[in-house]
Amino acid sequence: MMKKIVSSAWLGMVLLFMYFPIVILAVYSFMDTPTIGASGHFSLQNYIKLFTTPELTEMIMGTLSLALKCAIIATILGTMGAIGAFYSKKGMRGFVVAANQIPIVNADVVTGFSLCVLLIVVLGMDKSTLIPLLIGHVVLATPFVYLSVIPKLKQMDNHLYEAALDLGASPAQALRKIVIPQIIPGIISGFFIAVTLSLDDYFITIYTKPATFNTISTYVVNATRGSQTEIKTALWALSTVIFVIILLAVLIGNTMTNRKVGVKSDINEI
Amino acid sequence: MKYSFSRQQLSIPYAVFLSCFVIAPLLVIVYYAFTNGEGNFSLANLTGFFSSQNTVGTLFYSILISLATTCVCLLIAYPVAYILAQSKMKKKTVLLALFIVPMWINFTLRVLALKEVLTMLEGNLAYHPFMNTIIGMTFDFLPFMILPLYTTLMKLDKHLMEAAYDLGASKTAAFARVALPLSIPGIVSGVTMVFLPAMTNYVILDMLYNSTYIMGSLIGSYFNAFDWHSGSMISIVLLLIIFIFTWSSNGFSEKEPDREAIL
Numbered sequence: 001m002m003k004k005i006v007s008s009a010w011l012g013m014v015l016l017f018m019y020f021p022i023v024i025l026a027v028y029s030f031m032d033t034p035t036i037g038a039s040g041h042f043s044l045q046n047y048i049k050l051f052t053t054p055e056l057t058e059m060i061m062g063t064l065s066l067a068l069k070c071a072i073i074a075t076i077l078g079t080m081g082a083i084g085a086f087y088s089k090k091g092m093r094g095f096v097v098a099a100n101q102i103p104i105v106n107a108d109v110v111t112g113f114s115l116c117v118l119l120i121v122v123l124g125m126d127k128s129t130l131i132p133l134l135i136g137h138v139v140l141a142t143p144f145v146y147l148s149v150i151p152k153l154k155q156m157d158n159h160l161y162e163a164a165l166d167l168g169a170s171p172a173q174a175l176r177k178i179v180i181p182q183i184i185p186g187i188i189s190g191f192f193i194a195v196t197l198s199l200d201d202y203f204i205t206i207y208t209k210p211a212t213f214n215t216i217s218t219y220v221v222n223a224t225r226g227s228q229t230e231i232k233t234a235l236w237a238l239s240t241v242i243f244v245i246i247l248l249a250v251l252i253g254n255t256m257t258n259r260k261v262g263v264k265s266d267i268n269e270i
Numbered sequence: 271m272k273y274s275f276s277r278q279q280l281s282i283p284y285a286v287f288l289s290c291f292v293i294a295p296l297l298v299i300v301y302y303a304f305t306n307g308e309g310n311f312s313l314a315n316l317t318g319f320f321s322s323q324n325t326v327g328t329l330f331y332s333i334l335i336s337l338a339t340t341c342v343c344l345l346i347a348y349p350v351a352y353i354l355a356q357s358k359m360k361k362k363t364v365l366l367a368l369f370i371v372p373m374w375i376n377f378t379l380r381v382l383a384l385k386e387v388l389t390m391l392e393g394n395l396a397y398h399p400f401m402n403t404i405i406g407m408t409f410d411f412l413p414f415m416i417l418p419l420y421t422t423l424m425k426l427d428k429h430l431m432e433a434a435y436d437l438g439a440s441k442t443a444a445f446a447r448v449a450l451p452l453s454i455p456g457i458v459s460g461v462t463m464v465f466l467p468a469m470t471n472y473v474i475l476d477m478l479y480n481s482t483y484i485m486g487s488l489i490g491s492y493f494n495a496f497d498w499h500s501g502s503m504i505s506i507v508l509l510l511i512i513f514i515f516t517w518s519s520n521g522f523s524e525k526e527p528d529r530e531a532i533l
Contacts, residue, residue: 007349007353007357010349010350010353011350011353011354011365014346014350014369014412015368015369017346017409018369018372018409018412018413019372020387021380021383021384021386021387021409022372022375022380022383024383024386024387025382025383025386025387028386036386036387036389036390037390077283077284077287078284080280080281080283080284081280081281081283081284081285081287083277083280083281084277084278084279084280084281084282084284084285085281085284085285087277087278088278088281089278092278092281092285093281095285095288096281096284096285096288099285099288099289099292099293100288102292102293102296103292105466105512105516106509106512107466107467107469107470107486107508107512108467108470109470109472109486109489109490109505109508110299110470110489110505110508110509110512111295113299113489113493113501113502113505114295114296114298114299114502114505115291115295116493117295117298117299117302117498117501117502118291118294118295118298121498122298135291138287138291139291139292142284142287146284171277175277196374199376200374200376200377202377202378202473203470203473203486206490207493216376216378216379217376217377217378220376220378220379220382221378221473221476221477224382224385224476224477225476235379235382236382236383236386238379239375239376239379239380239382239383242375242376242379243375246371246374246375247371250367250371250374251364251367254363254364254367
């Protein structure tokens, strides 16, 4: 009994540490005071500011569009890479497996800086095209797409593909109708990992972005250096919106998988 | 013969991409680290790094920050992962998700929230820069420590603990001599996921008004000064540290199968 209380208390304290700042910021995002801890009145001014200030909406849309572009490219590149490497001979597979590991273990600062030196200093690419930035984000995200597809390929029954070929399907048809449907969960989770990695990135962005473009991360860091309280409190609202979206997504995802498990166990009981 | 040929071809775009944007940048910074402004071979950047008190001091300060962050994360996360892994409650996955969710929220927004709360509690952040940095890093990296520990502890065969009790071990002894050694791979991967980012994530220091440099800040400042040669040398030093770290931690996970074979 005692042990249970101590365990629950520990979990509770750690959760409090992890969530207290985010929750208190959420509470104050609905108030008209710029100081946490001060008393204030209920107000939606921060949310109105967040969604009507052009500087903020452009920054948010820019971040989302970059994340989406990055995730689409990374998902296609990573999935093709995984399928190709999985069926390749040792040399090619060894190269892809090893090189794929580099951006994962490497520090983002080094990845960003080295890409900046290659693309902008050596090749003289124009930052304002946003291409170096997009390349940087794809470098960051693709290895994780690759890693989320590979396990699905390993689980797949290879005979199905060969059976499709024996029944007259072309390799492309067999790939589309047999392989892709079986690895699609890995592809989808890879896509979402790519989106969140791009949304969360600061270091690769700062080294490859044009001076006038900001993502949420670089914008927040700049805003904390300045003393504009209006922008600061609008960012509290942004933090709250993102927190609620992610919490809902995780909880819904969780109940969905639980329901799936439930359905499966029902079938087993029958 | 024809079908396997077409499937293998799919890896070509990614292999080309990796060569151009992962391998090539590394080769370029190696070149820049060992040349000077005129493009001649030079060891000036290397000797400059080790002879300057600033840079060597920064290296030690980074290691200190990383060590402290890793220890604090481990001490907080291990009991959490252990309690969660042992618990038999129904909604365990939801509780685990709560510990992992912060990982998906933009870290600058989370550090912003922490900064506001710390300012409220301390009044002025400038009085405790080191402590605030450790709190900030722990706040940011904790989920990355909890997850690998939980995964390893879940795989732990419960019968081994029962066997230890049956053979007369006390709870502490069973934990110290069975659970703890078997969770070493999880500890190692958690430590890797916290120690290395803690050496380079200088944004947390910036946001919490700690003006001391860590290794990452050096690259940032050379980038701002357009000093690609010195920046590349810092990158090489970091790459070396990362390589040594990854190489030695791989040694740990490779030992696992042997131990299972003995059991």
